[in-house]
Amino acid sequence: MALLPAIRLACLLLLVDLVVLAALAQLAPALAHLGLAAVWLEAGLRLPAFTVAGRLLAPGGPRGAAVVLSLTPAAFLTLRSLLVPYSAAPVLLATAAPVWLALTHGATAAALLVWAVPSPGRDTGTESPVAVRQLLALALAEWPVLGGAFFFLVLAVLGETAGPYCTGKALDAIQHGDGPTFFTIGLVLAADLGSSLFAGCRGGLFTLAQARLKLGTCYQLFSRLLRQDLAFFQGTPAAELSTRLANDVPLLCDVVPMSTNVALRSLGMALGLGGFMVGLSPRLALLALLEAPLIITARKVYDARHQVLQRAMLDATANTAAVVQEAVSSIETVRTFAGEEEEERRHSQAVTKMLGLKDRIDVEQALFTLIQRALQLAMQVLVLCHGRRQLREGTITTGSLVTFLLYQAKVSHHVQALVFGHGDLLSKAAASRKILEYLDREPTGDTGGTWAPTTLQGHVAFQHVSFAYPARPEHLVLQDVSFKLHPGEVMALAGLNGSGKSTCAGLLERFYDPGTGDVLLDGVPLRDYEYRYLHRQVVLVGQDPVLFSGTIRENITFGLESCGEEDVRAAAATAGALGFILALDRGFDTDVGDKGGQLSVGEKQRIAIARALVRRPTVLILDEAASALDGEGEVAPQQWVRSGWARTVLLITHCRRMLEAADRIVVLERGAVVEMGTPAELRSRCGPYSHLLQRGPGAGRTETPRMD
Template identity: 40%
Template sequence: MKLYTSASVTLLFSSADAFFGFVFYLHWNDFALFGKDVFNYDFTHATFELWLFSMLRVVILVGATLGIIQNPKDGAKGIKRARYPVGLMNIVMILYVMAKIMLYTEYIDGNHDDDPWFLTLGIWTMVASLSMYGLWVYILQEARPSKESTLHLDDDARGLINQDEINERSCSSGSDTSSDNESDDSSGDDEVDGDDDDDDIIKKAKKKKKSVKWYSSFLRLMAYSKADWPFLLVGFIALSCAAGGEVFIPLLTGQVLDGVIIESEKAKFRNGIISMTFISLGIGVANGVRGGSLSMAMARLNQRITNHLFESILKQELGFFDKTRTGAITSRLTSDTSTLSSTLSHNLNICLRSILQMTGYVVLMMIISWRLTFITLISFPLIAVITDVFGSYYEKLSRKVQTSLANANIVAEETISSMKTVRSFANEEGERKCYWNKLHITYLLRKKEAVAYGLFTVISSVCDLMVFVVTLFYGGHLVVQNMLSGGMLLSFIIYQLELSGCIEDLADVYTELMKAAGASRKVFQLIDRKPTFMNEGRRAPRQFEGQLEFKNVSFAYPTRPSIPVLKDVSFTASPGEVLALVGPSGGGKSSCISLIEHFYEPSSGEVLIDGRNVKEYDHAFLHQKIALVGQEPVLYARSIHDNISYSLQDCSTERIESAAKQANAHNFIMHLRKGYKTETGEKGLQLSGGQKQRVAIARALVRNPQMLLLDEATSALDAESEHLVQQALTKNFGTRTVVIVAHRLSTVEKADRIVVIDQGTVVEQGRHQELIKFNGLYARLVQRQILGHDSDDGQDDEERLVARKNLSTRRKDSSASSNSSNGVENDISD
């Protein structure tokens, strides 16, 4: 349907073009004009070639329409390839008509009967040529098959590439990586939303099809600036005043020159000098107000949009951070937002000023000499096409440059944040080479930018110079013919030079806006990204007991959806009860903790607290009632006091010290020179591992949580400190629900219930003595820890299979399970 609609519009326009071309050329029905124009051709009066232009447009449009109807796929490709040749052809037609009209009006012979027909056909030719190009670009291209346009996932449609692909790129060969970057258009942006599924990408492409244009990003930026309208209004008024004043300077210069040369125009000299003095002063003041106001507005915009971006990042689910590198995110927050605001501030200023000045220049140029103005405007369509071609190419390069910078930031951030590991493996040279390779990719892309920009500058400069020479030659002719004064010719030449400068400024602004558009698109995509699940719960009951239940829970991490971590896991924990999760590493124990904290959502089943799904609880309320101490606690670059009271408002010093004493941290803190005011350094690097864990335990205890989650919370403590901390924790368990993940026997042997998890499945449950008598996997783990026994992998697998078999048998018959367990033990001993 879409294809035939486009074809109908195109054929209708072609019919109108052919009809008006005949009518305007033949003066309705004067067929004798054919012979007159062919055999007695006169360039300044004949319109035969304008009629030929009309027929050429009709043939090309009809041929393209028939081709695209017969073969939509190949026809659409042909239309796209011929876009610029067709545009160039229409530019030539327009320029030809402009030159013809100009000469016709200068060498008119006094017979004005043909004037209306000549001018009407000339104007129609220019309008039809512009319309044809518009049809070619905006209508015929719409006739492409929808499937092709949907699956054609270029940089704009895909938006961002998968960060996992970035991580897999090798640092060993800069040239290979560069080749991959340049050959694959989809590497135009960093993937920050991590969608691996092509169907999701296609859906995203459909939704964002209308927003990929640069002006969409620009309009959205303007929408973000609504609150800054007073600054923008003042800046725009000042800009208008400055631009308006600058428009009259060349005109006054010409009048001053005429006042010097022409005796009768002496008064113009004095008046022109006075006027130029006052106008210059006004322009200076207006420029200062303009620059300050617009810069202030853009600074506020940068603050606002960076804050919105950071707010969106904080809302993302943890799976997003699992597969998105920190360097890529910080690049968005720093590099892209800075590029966006600074580029927009500077170039918006130039763009508005140039547009206003161009408008004034063209009006005054037309007043001085419309003929010379026609010659000047000849270069406009050509420069427009060149700028379009260059701008599209430059935008792609700009996105790739931003991507390469983000990749380099990833390497730098990862290296700097793990300098101890780099130093321990003496890999400084390897990291330097890796960073150099990333920077080399950026260099290669910027070299392309430089070549493209240089080529564009050469072409535009040559066009400007040719137009200037022709204007000077023809303007001298007009002065000789007394059709223009010398001063006005000088004014016109100044206007022409200023106009060329404005066009160059706009071309530069366009390329810079492309860069800002590329950066803003990435920023907006991250701002608009919706988490896979939201913390939208509103439940915040007055009574929160902490009754925990895992009900047939299965789970897989978003980064590895095909690899299940938990499989149909079920267990409970009551208030006042200590539940220990044990088992081999990688079995899924810490994943259970993450599900309780609602960091992720299970694939199936439910995690219940007090009989309610954990996702029903208010996010802030839930984490006031639940405190987590991880195996590798993270401290912030703040004082110990601020780390313990993190996120708490008006937390008293007595409360903080009490929690530190419970965590056996008070003594070492008081031995520090600044006590609780001691800075912990980035990620707590100024403290030892054991000290960090004790501070983290104090941070959890100061909240007096109803549910305490300890994920290897004492793994970095020495035996004495662990004993003291465990005593303190045990005293404070009270009515709390405590879930402990640990490997040490001393940590779990006194637990009220021990749940043994192996390869995502619960294989045993019970108290310590019960599980020892059961002689299953838990007994093996305890025996290995006490006696230091080792076994090969084959024996480990056999023990796990035996443990599962024992669990199944135990459920059927407790006495039979005991006998079976003894038999298995004898077999393994043998």
Template identity: 40%
Template sequence: MASYTLQIVLHLLLLVHLFLRGAAAALGQALIPYYTGVIIDCASIDPDFKEFQWTCLKLVIVSLGCAVFTGIRGGLFTIGMTRLNVRIRTSLFDSLMRQEISFFSSTRTGEITSRLSADTTTVSDQICLNMNVGLRSLTQAAMVLVFMFRASWRLSVITFIIIPAIILITKVYGAYYRELAKAVQKELADANSVAEEALSSMTTVRAHAAENSAKAAYQECLRKFYTLQLKEALAYGTYMICTTFLPNAVNVVTLYYGGNLVLDGMMSAGALVSFMLYVASLNGAFQALGDVFSAFAAALGAADKVIELIQREPQLPDAGSLQPPSFSGRLELQDVSFSYPSRPDSRVLDSISLRVNPGEVVALVGPSGGGKTSIVKLVERFYLPDAGAVLLDGLEVGAYDPRWLKRRVALVAQEPVLFARSVRRNICYGLEAEDGVHPRDIPSAADVERAARLANAHDFISAMPQGYDTDCGEKGVSLSGGQKQRIAIARALVRNPTVLLLDEATSALDSDSEAVVQEALDRMMRNHTVLVIAHRLSTVAGADRILVIQGGSVAEEGTHESLAEAGGLYSALGMLHPTKPPKSI
């Protein structure tokens, strides 16, 4: 709290400092036309060589001071812009890290990355840059107005005719432009989503010769973006016509009336020149404010989505903080019913109940879409059941502290995800100091190696150029499927978990890789509570119990031998012979 208060104070001091620097620069800008008029009077109307020289020196000093203060203000605003960019990105990323899994299922990754990269940059850059220009222009306009009234209140009144018209035009234009800017940001996000989807799945695109359809989808998004940009250009062009003509029309009227005042001896020629320079400076300030207003409208269009994501509250309730001294790993589902939030009318699990006792290996088999993986997702608390309860040691999964629980319940998925970091850091993923793990709980090099040996991964890791410090590349691109799967198994084992969740951990592997990974899985399943989803006999034959899941409920239950003798759905799935492929699992 004290640190946050200190940051607020520092920001306020920075803003005060910026305002003072801006005011000094604006005063210099206002003095330049004044001294210009005095120089003209000293050189032609009322010649005075000494005053002429002294005034020229003043003009040089004022110009230099104006330049120095303008540079300092610009540099400080650049620092402020960078700080704001970092804060917005950090706040947005923190918010994204808190969102529930269903949010990422319903929101395209490209759209999220667009908000995190393009939109945050637009917001921070435009706000800070235009705050700089806007503050300078407002201060400059205020200073110039003071000097204008001092030079001639009559001409100043004429000049004020333009202000209400420009304010009205700017207000109408700003409201319209903001809506257009929001639509532009949406189309850009859609285009990014299409591009990211195609680029991240290039092998699939190339395998199906779908390059043209990918390009067509991307071009369609860009076509909509271009149409909106045309509307923006038309609106901006109309706005510029109005805001350019009106000041020039007022200039003509001011020159005409001011010339008559000079001819009547009510005003000197130098004063008229100064006044016209004031008018030019005022017009420049209003022109800059108009541009600032347009840029702010664009920034607000991007900011709406960014702020919406930052302020979004996760739909999944916060987990508890329970960290019991003992944990046996008894897993239960009691009359659980579940539908995915994106498909609320399609029930995936229908009043299903099951129990996995401590140290027991229970296998789930069944037709694809029966709800097997959904059970794992509920145990992991990626989603909440619509009815019933998911229990660990008799307590709701949500009652436990999430970090504490993830060290005791480990998941090995069908498609392991590795990150662009070393093998060692991939095995220790989630168990590093940055994750808030106590130093004594951070795996040592010996722990990592022991987990790799159990996962049959140590040999191929040691053969790599840098061993455990070898970079895996983005999504583990430099490794084979079997190697990635064994590193994922080591990542689970290094936690020394009580409960293991194995979601078809060998289904995507070839026969050679499967044999090696299956040996690692057999080691894993000793002395653990295991819930394994599989469709191969080699995985399920040694399970203590096998549950056949169909239509979101338990259709059959028993050992491999008893289910094989029963000749029911288990037999129909093709689970009786190791060489016979399953029909639909």
């Protein structure tokens, strides 16, 4: 809440109160003989006036300000009359000295300002309540386990509440000379043992719910991330995602069962023990309960800071992990440019920021703990002094006072735990906002239609396609591109860097959807095909293919539910990989290492081609990949088409021999089609294709799709 609305509301309430009290002063003689009832009647008359004025004239102020201002004087005067029966406190605020009015509004204004003070960098949105609702919705899936935990929680609270009461009765029996009986000792032991047993069952079930929730959330989050589009992954570092999974998910899943456990247990204990305290001594109970608003106020100020620092801490941790992973994964580039010192500096800055935030969190937590303990000690001393006075008056027994003091220590502990649990829930919900955002993201990467015909001809058509990458929407990579790829032919895309060749491959693979125009397969737009069916029929092999940790066989059959050994061997032989695979000690069971690091670039390309061919795709896209076949590369695609391994092949290559071996060539220049035809036709025209051949072998290298 902003400071300006709080100040405006405080001034408005003062003016309204002056008018209301002036009117109530005329009724003071009639109300004076009612005693404390007059105090609460006055509060009841002031409350609607404050509420209406605040809603109409200061809508930006806190809604609870009217309640605080109207009820606080009545509560104070009631408490003072109970604790100090012959005090000089006024009966009505309307007839009191101006200092009482100034004190009331001053205290209320101070409370409003403390509540309104924003923390540095704190978001002013309403994400915390929304995040809490999302957390509770996640935990609802484990309701059977949580229901059992709540049942044992109630039993544990009853046992823990009865323990001090039985102890007090035993002390009174000893004081009267009766001595402890077997029955009283049995009650104390039964209460303590039952409380311990039920508390253990409660804790075990909450731990089980926490583990199940963590497992389910990790699975749900990973599944949701895998189904996002490429633009999401290009804008989110992989290290950040892995750190979120490793750090934020446990934080998120710990807080729901833990906070629910602490909150319900503390609430039940506070209400139960508070009822016993009121029964033992109403005056001491009212005095002890003064600790609650003081602790809540202090906790609110601390939580406002802690939420911001914890969120910043998680972001700094994710950034540190990203720096480490980026440096390790690019170690060859770091060594090439002697950038070790630069990477050390980046890592040092990230770690320093992370440790600085951690130190601030620890210091503020220590200060809050000190304030909390001081308030608790002050209230204990105050209650002990008034208890000593009541012992002298004979209104309370020694056993009852001991029981009350035991209850007070427990109630204080549980009130603090309740306030802490609420603040911790809000803090961790806000800190885990990224995880909740990821869980709320709709899948956009594996969406598609329902069209899945039994056979495909392999006719591809680009119809007036224009496209710009999401990161640079103002820069058109393709502009009104139209060409066709017929079944049974090998067509090549040629062009300079940035001409749009790999972008066409990405659109055909449906990594992206065109901005305008359509990409058709057998006359049907790609978006109408079922997702898994489309990627079984249209397969891409890139220049630097990625292999996953595992065996060669697992990489070739990746994504296939069932694949026979004969199909795997035949695909490897067609891709030219069978010879070197069989030469390995373990053959197809050889582990390729992280990202295929145990193999050479050419070997990885051959395995990737085998992974594509084993699917017998309708459309095979080779993006600078067929060069791995050495001398047979220029004729291999035609052989695959003739032998039925692929029905249509699209080549993206800078190799002149492969361009000349293609059935047709489409030449792209600055995202537009400038020429198409057979290699002989294009050479005879002496146009862009001829100029491209004259520029040398590297002129037509493919562009990077994400930076096109």
